[in-house]
Amino acid sequence: MTMKEQEEYAKSILDIYDKNLTTLAYITSSSEFDTHLHLNDSHRRRITEKNYEFYRACLKTVANVGRKFKDLIAQNESSLQWLLLRTQAIGDAGESDTTIKLELQQLKARMKEVYHRKFVWNGTRLGVDEVQETLGSLESPDDLLSLWNAAYEVPTPMRDYYSTLIAVQNQQAKQNRWTDKTESTANDEERRIVEQLWQELKPLHRLLHAYIRQQMSKLYPGLIQLDQPIPIHLTKDVFGSMMTYLEKDVLPFPHVKGIDLGPAMKRKNFTEEKIFRYADEFFVSLNLTRAPERFWNLSVFKKSPNRHMACHPTAFDMYKYDDVRIRMCTTLTSRDFYVVHHEMGHIQHYLQYKSLPFWFRRSPHGAFSEAIGDAIALATMSPTHLKRIGLLDDYTSSREDTVKFLISQGLSRLFLPPYAYALDTWRWSVYNGSIQPFEYNRRYWELVCEYQGMKPNEARNERYFDAGTKLHVAFDLSYIKYFLAHVFQFQIFDVLCREAGHQGPLHLCDLHGSVAAGKKLKILLGLGISKPWQDILEEFAGVRTFSAQACLRYFQPLRDYLEELVEQGQLQIGWTCDKKNNSSRTELVHISYLLFLCLSLIVSEKFF
DSSP states (O other): HHHHHHHHHHHHHHHHHHHHHHHHHHHEEEEEHHHTTOOOOOOOOOHHHHHHHHHHHHHHHHHHHTTTTTHHHHHHOTTHHHHHHHHHHHHHTTTHHHHHHHHHHHHHHHHHHHHTTOOOETEEOOOOOGGHHHHHHHHOOHHHHHHHHHHHHHTTTTHHHHHHHHHHHHHHHHTTTTTTTTHHHOHHHHHHHHHHHHHHHHHHHHHHHHHHHHHHHHTTTTOTTTHHHHHHHTOOOSSSSSOOGOOOOOOOEEETTOOOOOOOOHHHHOHHHHHHHHHHHHHTTTTOOOOOOHHHHHOOOOTTTTOOOOOOOOEEEETTTTEEEEEEEOSSHHHHHHHHHHHHHHHHHHHHTTOOOOOOOSSSSSSHHHHHHHHHHHHTSSSSHHHTSSSOOOOOOHHHHHHHHHHHHHHOOOOOOOHHHHHHHHHHHHTTSSOGGHHHHHHHHHHHHHHOOEEOSSSOOOOOOGGGGSHHHHOOOOOOOHHHHHHHHHHHHHHHHHHOOOOOOOOGGTTTHHHHHHHHHHHHHHTTTTEEESHHHHHHHHHHHEEEEEHHHHHHHHHHHHHHHTTTTTOOOOOOOOOTHHHHHHHHHHHHHHHHHHHHHHHHHHHO
């Protein structure tokens, strides 16, 4: 067969699989969405697992088909080269030894079951993903600590499942010719980029950390030292990664009216759905696609009473019939105003690439999809935009207004990158064996201290599995994309603002109504993964990698203000992580762990 004949033959086969996989993906996604709304229903869960089994089997077949056209993949001039590479990558994701696959499914199911267990605090039944709203509403340090401790107790039984999962995944990785699971979650180049970006962001983070710590020391006298990490429960955030609940207590210039969208939305009789309607209208103003009627009929915007459902905000691409959905337990707060616009960014992404073949209907890089949503949220939180839609009155552009606004933005955007870096550094180290099961907790908190400048109220021993409090650990999902997204969002925002003709400080840019910005955004939204992410980024921004420069420029007025405080001796930067006697403690724990294994072996031989 000539190359052209091979291409036509390959395309005809892949077209058939495209239709079959699209249908299977729709069935599986619908089943998963339903299961998330009824977490106590084991029958629904079994149906979802069975659907995923069929789905993965089809993906495995696709991988085998793709390999049969390896000659076309090797030909750079082949028009199907990227398509075949994509089908093989998708297929490989569904392929593994049957025994290992079954064991992984069982381990992940057990970990998810542990994560979704309810606990009772102060007479209220809560799940880990429901804790944040309650934690954010508390004022007493004792109550904050009590609820934080209760939430972090939940994943404790997950610890053994997780260590077994890592061992099995590394076994699977070696079958796929990798050294360990790390190689399939992040390559060396990506980790190099993350480290470079962190070094650029680190001085700004340390400045804001110092300011927030100083303000918190006034709020909690005697509980926070100005040269030490911040006790994480006092941030009113489960992970200390998005500290918007501290706004009213830490923002400067109390005589200057700040931005608190919660009361403003209540005054204007907002409902949970109305926030989503506002977000949808924003996209329409950019000449993008309005959310279809099916979206409004099938999405879940608030928690259903008397039902155990997942509350983590999630957007779903159902892969068929313009069917896109969101599940979110929305509240009328500034925090959720931001999150809603972020999730609607995902929805717009799905709508823009819905006409592409199945192989290309996803983000070209994990950071793209998250950053697009964040960039839109950034645009809609602009004071200029909030004034336009009637949620902000009497805002001026004085230096005090600017600093107050940028600190507010920093609370939601500058504390997640160090947390994401700490979390996935821990995961990578677990995968490659440099962190062993007997030191999971200690090493996790060492990284949190190093990168975030935070700590638990008191030392947490190896009985706990504190990393598992994060959904992405419990569900075995990479988190580093959120680090990259929190940087990339400013890069996207900067490009769109220039396209819209904005002049002046970046934080005052309002994209509303800019068809030119919408046209530019379509480049990111509409191509899916039909090209390598570097090519798409170059087409959009003229560069081939992520940059922190737009983020630093956005926050430059805040940085100038904080550096002045340092020069005046009003701000103390940095913290010390307590690692005293860690080496001897580690050795003791290691010996105890080995002794436990030996005793277990002796007992098993004696009785069985």
